[in-house]
Amino acid sequence: MKTRTIIIALMLTVFAGSAAFGQSKLGHISGDFGFNGMYYIPDSIIGAKEVKEKVRANTWLNLNYTNGGFTAGVRYEFYSFPLIDFEDIGYKGQGLTNYFLDYRNDFIQVTAGTFYEQFGNGFTLRAYEDRQLGIDNSLLGARIRVTPYKGITLKGVWGIERKNFDFEYTKRHDYVRGLDGEISFGDMIKKIGDAGVSFSIGGSFVSKYEKSENDMYINYIDFFSEMPVSAILPADKIPENIATWAARLNFGYKGFRLDGEFAHKINDPNNTNNYIYKNGNAFLLTASYSMKGFGVEASFIRSDNMDFRSQRNISASTPLLGINYIPAVNRQYTYALLGNYTYASQPNGQIGVQAQVNYKIPKNTKVGGKYGIDITVNYARFHDVEQVLVSDAVAHQTVKGTEGYTSRFFKFGDNLLYQDVGIDFSHRFNNKKWKLDLAYNFITYNLTILQGHPSPMFKGHNVMGKVSYKINNKHALKLEIDHLYAKEDDGSWLYGLLEYSIAPNWFISVADQWNYGNDDKAHRTHYYNIAAAYVIKTTRIALNFGKTKEGILCIGGVCRSVPASYGVGLSVTTSF
Amino acid sequence: MKKLNHIIILIVATVLMASCDKIEGPFLVADQSVVTDVEFPELDASSVYRKVLIEEYTGQRCNNCPDGHRELEALHEHYGDTLVAIGLHVGTFAIPTPTFPNDFRTEEGTALYGDFNVASVGTPSGVVNRTQFNNNYALSISSWQQAIAQERQKDVVAAVQLINVFDAATQTITAHTKTTFLTDYAGNVQLALYVIEDNIIGPQKDGEDEIPDYVHKHVLRGSFNGTYGTFISEDGSVENGGEYLKSYSLDCKERGWDLANCSVIAILMDATSKEVLQVEQTKFF
Numbered sequence: 001m002k003t004r005t006i007i008i009a010l011m012l013t014v015f016a017g018s019a020a021f022g023q024s025k026l027g028h029i030s031g032d033f034g035f036n037g038m039y040y041i042p043d044s045i046i047g048a049k050e051v052k053e054k055v056r057a058n059t060w061l062n063l064n065y066t067n068g069g070f071t072a073g074v075r076y077e078f079y080s081f082p083l084i085d086f087e088d089i090g091y092k093g094q095g096l097t098n099y100f101l102d103y104r105n106d107f108i109q110v111t112a113g114t115f116y117e118q119f120g121n122g123f124t125l126r127a128y129e130d131r132q133l134g135i136d137n138s139l140l141g142a143r144i145r146v147t148p149y150k151g152i153t154l155k156g157v158w159g160i161e162r163k164n165f166d167f168e169y170t171k172r173h174d175y176v177r178g179l180d181g182e183i184s185f186g187d188m189i190k191k192i193g194d195a196g197v198s199f200s201i202g203g204s205f206v207s208k209y210e211k212s213e214n215d216m217y218i219n220y221i222d223f224f225s226e227m228p229v230s231a232i233l234p235a236d237k238i239p240e241n242i243a244t245w246a247a248r249l250n251f252g253y254k255g256f257r258l259d260g261e262f263a264h265k266i267n268d269p270n271n272t273n274n275y276i277y278k279n280g281n282a283f284l285l286t287a288s289y290s291m292k293g294f295g296v297e298a299s300f301i302r303s304d305n306m307d308f309r310s311q312r313n314i315s316a317s318t319p320l321l322g323i324n325y326i327p328a329v330n331r332q333y334t335y336a337l338l339g340n341y342t343y344a345s346q347p348n349g350q351i352g353v354q355a356q357v358n359y360k361i362p363k364n365t366k367v368g369g370k371y372g373i374d375i376t377v378n379y380a381r382f383h384d385v386e387q388v389l390v391s392d393a394v395a396h397q398t399v400k401g402t403e404g405y406t407s408r409f410f411k412f413g414d415n416l417l418y419q420d421v422g423i424d425f426s427h428r429f430n431n432k433k434w435k436l437d438l439a440y441n442f443i444t445y446n447l448t449i450l451q452g453h454p455s456p457m458f459k460g461h462n463v464m465g466k467v468s469y470k471i472n473n474k475h476a477l478k479l480e481i482d483h484l485y486a487k488e489d490d491g492s493w494l495y496g497l498l499e500y501s502i503a504p505n506w507f508i509s510v511a512d513q514w515n516y517g518n519d520d521k522a523h524r525t526h527y528y529n530i531a532a533a534y535v536i537k538t539t540r541i542a543l544n545f546g547k548t549k550e551g552i553l554c555i556g557g558v559c560r561s562v563p564a565s566y567g568v569g570l571s572v573t574t575s576f
Numbered sequence: 577m578k579k580l581n582h583i584i585i586l587i588v589a590t591v592l593m594a595s596c597d598k599i600e601g602p603f604l605v606a607d608q609s610v611v612t613d614v615e616f617p618e619l620d621a622s623s624v625y626r627k628v629l630i631e632e633y634t635g636q637r638c639n640n641c642p643d644g645h646r647e648l649e650a651l652h653e654h655y656g657d658t659l660v661a662i663g664l665h666v667g668t669f670a671i672p673t674p675t676f677p678n679d680f681r682t683e684e685g686t687a688l689y690g691d692f693n694v695a696s697v698g699t700p701s702g703v704v705n706r707t708q709f710n711n712n713y714a715l716s717i718s719s720w721q722q723a724i725a726q727e728r729q730k731d732v733v734a735a736v737q738l739i740n741v742f743d744a745a746t747q748t749i750t751a752h753t754k755t756t757f758l759t760d761y762a763g764n765v766q767l768a769l770y771v772i773e774d775n776i777i778g779p780q781k782d783g784e785d786e787i788p789d790y791v792h793k794h795v796l797r798g799s800f801n802g803t804y805g806t807f808i809s810e811d812g813s814v815e816n817g818g819e820y821l822k823s824y825s826l827d828c829k830e831r832g833w834d835l836a837n838c839s840v841i842a843i844l845m846d847a848t849s850k851e852v853l854q855v856e857q858t859k860f861f
Contacts, residue, residue, distance in 0.1 A: 177595065179588065207595030214766070214847055215802070217810055218604060231604040232806070243596035266596050269603075277603060392602075401604040 027067025093165025151188030328557020492517025635669025764812030768805025
């Protein structure tokens with residue numbers, strides 16, 4: 001707490017001092033402000049609960065001061081009465097959530113205070129912020145980055161992870177430390193770079209410490225007597241220092257690229273893996289080739305027991321205190337109706353492939369027309385990993401406090417998690433005034449595992465059509481129609497969006513999602529939304545009115561649940 | 577430069593090696609708790625008061641320690657059974673020598689000595705209810721009374737009833753406890769059961785003198801369920817009015833204790849802060 005006060009006081013002094021000089025040689029101030037509020041109206045049909053305060057809002061302000069290689073920054077967040085989605089995930093409170101001092105030159109960069117960092121793909125460490133998801137796992141501590149030689153980067157981090165608005169850092173018994181190194185041969189050896197080759201290797205090591213002082217109780221069934229037995233996982237059998245390491249490689253030559261990373265984690269019994277002692281690992285390999293009018297990319301990913309948190313008792317249903325990040329490699333769609341069936345990355349068990357082919361039917365041909373047609377074909381399939389329970393786990397009828405299971409590396413598990421077969425076309429015509437997008441996707445989605453509610457496998461056919469028409473330089477119109485045909489879950493949906501924009505200031509849209517295929521006639525709801533936004537310079541003011549269905553929101557394979565809501569929203573953002 | 581590189585590599589390697597704890601199985605240990613098969617008398621909540629625990633850190637070769645023993649005796653006279661004392665023999669002065677052959681040290685005592693940073697004050701010193709006073713756990717003799725008086729003012733959170741059953745045939749002592757929460761309590765709660773022995777005759781330094789037949793009081797002998805005990809419920813959480821049973825047995829064979837002078841001490845504490853919420857003492861038989 002003391003350190004925090006000192007840092008903040010120091011920075012306020014810097015700000016106060018520099019503010020007087022404005023944008024002079026003494027540096028400059030930049031930042032952004034955001035207000036995102038909503039007036040809630042209860043609606044029993046969609047399950048929008050009554051919100052006592054009626055109005056809720058998220059507000060934040062970022063302030064940065066830069067002078068040469070020196071930067072100082074603070075962020076204040078007022079989330080005391082946040083939007084209900086954020087309250088659901090515990091993102092509630094207020095205070096200075098981010099404050100740092102940073103200095104950099106060509107050789108070194110040092111940061112004290114809160115900072116974000118990522119090693120490689122994030123397999124061992126990814127401290128990042130996603131405001132929409134309500135994730136901010138910044139580290140409070142120190143970071144050093146050194147470039148001792150051209151092409152060589154070394155990083156070291158040391159800190160405590162942010163836990164929403166719990167600022168009692170001095171009471172925390174957990175922290176994270178890590179090292180990362182990368183050698184980029186293309187930058188280091190001129191000959192390689194000149195030959196058009198990019199080649200780099202890297203490695204990282206991250207370890208978390210968390211005090212272990214309490215025994216844990218585990219009840220299991222005794223194999224011989226078949227009676228429940230009360231057992232203890234003694235505190236000294238719960239590891240306090242847990243390490244992960246990863247090695248990575250990136251290679252590129254002309255149109256060809258190969259990127260790979262492998263990570264390993266030692267015994268880490270925690271709530272997300274049911275307190276098993278098995279080692280974890282993750283592997284991602286992506287190869288791609290592209291040339292004019294044609295591209296192909298394929299990825300293989302496997303992750304097993306890689307959920308890595310600052311505190312062992314955090315539940316898997318929240319992204320809170322995640323140290324690392326296992327990405328979802330499948331193609332991410334923006335189509336409205338597929339939103340609720342977005343694949344969520346499964347760090348503790350997934351194996352799968354993602355492949356995509358792009359082809360452009362050349363322009364000025366019979367089929368391609370004047371501007372050509374872009375075609376993309378996509379295929380993705382993910383399973384859980386094979387799990388052969390160890391004998392103790394079988395005998396005890398629980399994996400808790402055992403090695404858990406064994407799993408062959410390349411063996412796909414029995415449960416399909418997600419599959420996407422898709423094709424889409426994009427074509428411009430009539431002097432590029434018109435653009436037509438068409439897409440078809442067949443999605444198979446395991447609701448039981450991915451969203452945790454036991455239901456039959458969801459199979460949906462989604463067709464999307466979008467027409468954009470540029471009336472003139474200022475006015476444009478966009479119409480999108482989606483149809484999702486399905487028998488499972490909520491059944492079929494129809495979506496329509498009409499958007500009118502007057503550049504560069506106005507955007508107006510009307511949209512509706514209609515659950516016409518719901519088995520329960522009372523729930524064949526229209527989720528309509530009317531929105532208008534006004535943009536001037538760096539300020540955006542947006543107003544909307546409508547209904548949001550209960551579901552999930554996913555960004556980069558990380559998801560959170562979204563409660564149903566109904567009401568009027570106002571958002572104001574500005575940067576300076 | 578080369579030397580510097582070597583040093584850096586060495587440091588990095590050390591950090592890496594030190595930052596992982598590889599745990600070898602088996603991981604699970606059967607819980608030693610036994611069935612609570614005694615009847616507890618009905619609890620009269622209005623008659624429950626908050627007892628205070630003083631842990632006295634001492635040693636047989638420590639010249640000033642008897643000053644602590646005498647102060648404790650005076651405090652005991654003043655507070656009666658509302659003050660429960662445990663003598664923990666720790667540190668250099670507790671190490672046995674040919675002249676001081678008794679080894680009163682225990683695993684629990686050594687752990688507590690470290691955890692509560694008692695070495696900062698040394699022996700003699702006392703920790704009252706495992707609570708800080710002026711930012712310190714370990715208090716010198718002169719501060720004991722004030723700390724005890726302060727702790728006595730705190731609200732009663734829970735009552736602990738303790739019944740011992742001694743099986744002479746197997747020389748086994750079973751401590752049965754029933755904890756009743758009298759208010760809401762947000763933290764998780766643990767209960768530790770210790771054994772102390774009174775009136776052990778043995779040598780002790782006292783100032784410049786060596787007393788061969790000194791009477792050592794309330795000497796910590798060991799525990800039933802570890803230094804900090806075990807959760808009283810599945811996960812240690814409790815509710816107002818909740819009653820929690822916990823019983824443990826201890827084999828007393830070949831331990832060299834005079835069982836007639838032994839007592840069980842039940843310590844109810846917050847699982848995180850370790851602050852003592854209630855303490856109870858009952859003789860073996």
